Amino acid sequence: MKRHMTAALLSGTALFAASGAQAVEIEYWQYIYETRVTAMDQLIEMFEEQNPDITVEQVTFPYSDYQTRVIAANMAGNGPDVLQLFYGWTDNFVNGGVLQPLSKEAFPDEMIEETFFPIVSAMERNGDYYGLPTAVRSLALFYNKALFEEAGIGGPPETLDELVETGAALAKKDDAGNYTQVGLTVEMGGQDHHWWREVLVRQFGGAPYNDDYTEVTYNDEAGVAATEWYTDLDKEHGIGTPGFMDEGQAAFRAGRAAMTIDGTFRLGSFSSIEDFEWGVAELPANADGLQSNYASYFANGIGAGAEGEELEAAEKFLKFITSPEAMQVWLEVVGELPASPEAALTEENLADPIYGPFLKGLEYAHTTTFYDEAAQRQVIMDMTNRIFLEDQPVAESVAEAAEEEQDIIDDYQ
Amino acid sequence: MATTDTHPPDDQPAAPRLSMRVRRALWVWGFLALPVLFYSVIRFYPTLDAFRLSFTEWNLMRPPKFIGLENYREMFADEDFWQVFRNTFAYLIMGTPISLVVSFTIAYFLDKVRFAHNFLRALYFLPFLTTASAMAWVWRWFYQPAPTGIINSVLSQMGMGQMDFLRSTTWALPSIMVTAIWAGLGFQIIIFMAGLRAIPTTYYEAARIDGVGDWAILRKITLPLLKPTTVFLVVFSSIGFLRIFDQVYNMTNNDPGGPLNSTKPLVLMIYQTAFSSFQMGAAAAQTVVLFTILLIVSLLQLWVLRER
Known part of the structure; x- marks a missing residue:
């Protein structure tokens, strides 16, 4: 009896092994x-x-x-x-x-x-x-064709100056001064922190990091200028404000944001928009024609x-x-x-x-080399939040961010 | 017990049989063994292990490395930690008294209402049955700027400026706390009402006959006799506010605990350190701090509110 069982078990195992080799x-x-x-x-x-x-x-x-x-x-x-x-x-x-x-x-x-x-x-x-x-x-500028047409604007902006001009023309506020429509979504928590790092800082003549991304190098004139330009979208030009409709992509979907910067991965979800037609354009260049992107x-x-x-x-x-x-x-x-x-x-x-x-x-x-992406994103978000919410001078905020981010990078070295 | 009664008494000494007492103990422990084992493995062991881990550097991938008190030293030197520490106590110090006063007031008057009593009680209890994250998202939309947020839309239609509820370093924490208070209110009201019902009506009758006013009855009879209920709720709600997470995480998940860490409680910080930065040792150290706070606050409250 016992022997039979052993034999049966053995042959079972053999069978199992044989079928394993096939599949x-x-x-x-x-x-x-x-x-x-x-x-x-x-x-x-x-x-x-x-x-x-x-x-x-x-x-x-x-x-x-x-x-x-x-x-x-x-x-x-x-x-x-x-x-x-x-x-x-x-x-x-x-x-x-x-x-x-x-x-x-x-x-x-x-x-x-x-x-x-x-x-x-x-x-x-x-x-x-x-x-x-x-x-x-990669990133690109999504724009709402219906809103552009309504405002009589021919096409998407090609330079940063045009972006400011177009954005200001497309933003709308009610009598109490609240946004009802933004020209461009301003949201560091979305893709803007990539845009700022790899595109804006470079377009203002700087570099965000050294070549192997172990050293933060945006704490200079270029970094400050890029940050000032970005925060001025809200503070100076009234083009958009962080937190409008909770998320930039939600505002764009709802037809209340004329432009938003987002990635290829958003195409799938924007393809279900039925209320208006939208288009995609390359990220605006700077005045010298310098273009950059984050992949x-x-x-x-x-x-x-x-x-x-x-x-x-x-x-x-x-x-x-x-x-x-x-x-x-x-x-x-x-x-x-x-x-x-x-x-x-x-x-x-x-x-x-x-x-x-x-x-x-x-x-x-x-392509940025991240060590702790969530924490590094937080640093950039906090950097602009200090300027938006606490009126910290831009240069000071950029310096603080650079120091914090360097600490994060050093922790992983 | 019932079976021994129906059998004729047995004169034979039952030497090998276990006494009733021992057998009962065996039964009890037999049933308790499962939860005890369960709790030892998934609760007590990890709790104790957290103390050990707090002295190590561990990213889950390489074996933990002993580094002594380094995690604690870094944590106490970190400005963000103290901000989070203050936030946690802000939730506790504002949340607990406000929620208790509000829930007691509602329970006190609801107890006197006869019209639609059950319906009203159910209405207050409803939020407690709802998933915290679902509620948090509803509130998150309430708080949005116009045109999305209902509160700001009303303000805006009246021609007033908006309130930056969740976008303000000053108002974000209270805004979130209000929703947490509201969510826990139903439970506290039910417990308070049970406590109120448990007070013998004879005391009230005697007081009325003696011509004591409502206010005096409340102070001299209701509140003192409600003390066990109050102690339970104070401890319960304090622990709840000390480990607040769902509301904060769901209402600020684009910028968790933000803006600028102004709403981040300790539990959210632990979560981020552990599962976003994978610094398990540092997260364990933060957990030990939370554990100590919970322990001290609970013991302190039991001592302050003890029976004299």
């Missing part, structure tokens, strides 16, 4: 954002059709605790095989042993450098790449725990989701730009009235 199951993790999850579902379906022996399970978590889940699962030894990560988390994830370097056989350096936009270099540590993006994001991306990396067949399957899957084919799906479903120039800079895409301006922005974009 590998890997896990893909990302955070919950409706269009991203839908796009990934489509990609998984396509991939499984091409690779019938591999099953991919998509696991998602709310953005707010995504990082914690990844880290906790990694500690417990059951992390994902392939995972999505913000480029700014790379340091933490590499040092913490969440990711493994991409193998040079499957992903040769020359192939990576040839295929992707140069900003992929943010995924490289000590000669190894730790992830590849499917899509990249960022979520990359896909391979979890440290993947090995053997799973690693092989994970590499296959990573290759697939970073292929031009996948990039096109991502562009259509999520609205994010393809991460390779070949797939992105097609004539069709460049001529697209919506993708065009974002793509042109990519050519001159900068």
Whole structure:
């Protein structure tokens, strides 16, 4: 009896092992954002059709605790095989042993450098790449065509001076002096802190950080001028005010903001606007024609725990989701730009009235290296809040912000 | 017990059988074992472990490194910490007395109302049943500038300037506190009413016969006899205000605890340190401070309001 049972158990195990060799199951993790999850579902379906022996399970978590889940699962030894990560988390994830370097056989350096936009270099540590993006994001100026027409303004502003002029013409206030419509949303908590860092500071002749982003360098005339220009949008020109309709994107959706600066990722949610037509333009240049932009991306990396067949399957899957084919799906479903120039800079895409301006922005974009993005964003928000709410002199506030941000960066060195 | 009664008494000494007392103790502990185990593992152990972690530097990814009192030293030298510390006490010192006075007043008069009594009571209790975050979002929109916010829209239509409720470093904290008071009011009213009902009516009758006025009855009979209820509510609501989080986080989540940290309570700071900056050691140190405050405040209140 006992022997029979052992035999049965053994053969069961053998069977199990045999079927395991045929069908590998890997896990893909990302955070919950409706269009991203839908796009990934489509990609998984396509991939499984091409690779019938591999099953991919998509696991998602709310953005707010995504990082914690990844880290906790990694500690417990059951992390994902392939995972999505913000480029700014790379340091933490590499040092913490969440990711493994991409193998040079499957992903040769020359192939990576040839295929992707140069900003992929943010995924490289000590000669190894730790992830590849499917899509990249950049900023642009969204404008409400109906409001522009109503005010008799021909097109979106091309320079900062025009932005101020147009914005002032489009802002409306009631008899008590309250905004009922803003010309441009003023919201550091949204994308404006990126605009300020990588675009405005540079356009006023400065640089936000040194080359490897370890030193804050905006505490100078240029930084102060950029900040003054930004806070004057409210204080001096009455173009918009922080907190109007709670969030800039809400105000724009409601048709009460003529312009807002936002990223590619907003395209999906703005596409459901039915009350008015909107357009997209490149971020305004300064008087000398200098343009800049902020580009960022979520990359896909391979979890440290993947090995053997799973690693092989994970590499296959990573290759697939970073292929031009996948990039096109991502562009259509999520609205994010393809991460390779070949797939992105097609004539069709460049001529697209919506993708065009974002793509042109990519050519001159900068990618900030963040150490603690939430905390660094808070520093810039507080910097303008001190000016808006407490009337602190601009230079003083910028100096205080620079010091705080340097402390955050130093903590991670 | 009932079964032993129905059986004829047994003269045989039941040597190996356990006495009633022991058996009952075994039963009790048998049932208690589960919650005790549960609490030890998910409550007491992490609580104690937080003390240990507060002496380490730990980002969840590398093993914790012992650094002695460094976390505490940094925390006490941090201006933001003291701002948050003051905010936490502002919630407590304003929130607890105001909520108790308001809820007692409502309970006191509601107790006298016969017309639509149950309906009114349900109405006051309703906010307590609602999810804190949902309520916080409704209030967040109430407080918006015109044209979104209802309060400011009314002000604006009357030609008055707007109130910068949540955009003001002065008014944001009181604005949030009001919603927290309102949310907890229903519970406190119900408890106060139960306390009022528990006071024997004979005292009131005797006082009326002696010709004592309403005010004197309130002061000499109602309030003293309500003391156990009051003590419970003071402690309960103090703890609630000391660990306020939902309202603040949901009403300011674009700038958590802002503007300029003016609304940030200790719990939100702990949350950010732990789950946004991943500095678990520093977060544990902040937790130890919160724990100590809660302990001291609770003991102090029990001592002040003790039975003499």
